[in-house]
Amino acid sequence: MTSDIRTLAKKVSGGDRRALARAITLIESTRSDHREQAVELLECLPPGGSATVRLGITGIPGAGKSTFIEAFGLYLTGLGHRVAVLAIDPSSPRSGGSILGDKTRMEELSRHPDSFIRPSPSGGTLGGVARRTREALQVCEAAGFDVVIVETVGVGQSETAVFEMVDMFLLLLVPGGGDDLQGIKKGVVELADLLLINKTDGDLVAAALRAERDYASALHLLVPLHPGWTPPVIKVSALEGRGMDEVWAAVEAYRAALGPEALATKRASQSVSWMWRAIEGELMDRFKAHPAIAPRLSEQETLVAQGKSSPTLAAGELIKLFFAQGPS
16 A cells, blocks of 8 residues: 555545545546555545444435535534535536536535535436445545435436435425326335425425325335334425424434444445445446457447347347457
């Protein structure tokens, strides 16, 4: 292990925010030498303790996720907590670019000395999280942040990967959107440990009451994820800062209901799941960069696009070539 990595790890463990930012930049790098250094860094950092709280927040676009996180984060810092936010922005499938606007949308929280906000591009990764989000979460915990919030890009078919890296999964909803129960994927509702109805102010108060009643009734028809815990439905107004105390009380009640042993078991299972995700990602990287595969990828893609080869046949040909040459 190099002295530079040891120094960086020491600074991160000491709560140095600039060192934390550098560490996450290193972790997110795709350069092979940086990946080796990132692995060294993670091995050097202490693991996050059970006292840390990992929260995932998802919701349909326009539900006010960033506004809610800022209001909730400011409430938590007011209680003496240190809050880190890992905000994932969708990457364009055409340019690969990302807006990364979450930090500007959480302007007040981003200036708070007990908070850290890191926007990252999803990089096209399914599941609503960036590929290195879990590693970034580990680094934030090592830096002394006792509440880490992962904000996903929004609700969609694959918006469940965040569930595999957090203790509690929060789903943010808005009232008055027509048939609310049909407006989101059932699978996401089934994974939610807490449902929050945001924007319960102004003309939406009556709609919020109806939405609360409908969701509470629907949740009782689902099989609980955890014995002894039925996900509550809480009305909040991120704009007015209302309901933040109720949300935190629900988080604490959830952790108490699970207990330390069940929480440790859940995190252990998540670690194994993430190991397999890391294997899949690494294999895909090596496959595309393989000297025997890289020159043939464009050719096979063209054949498939022109209908001269089936996707299954093209994939089979490339995989045969990969193993014939050896996965160097």
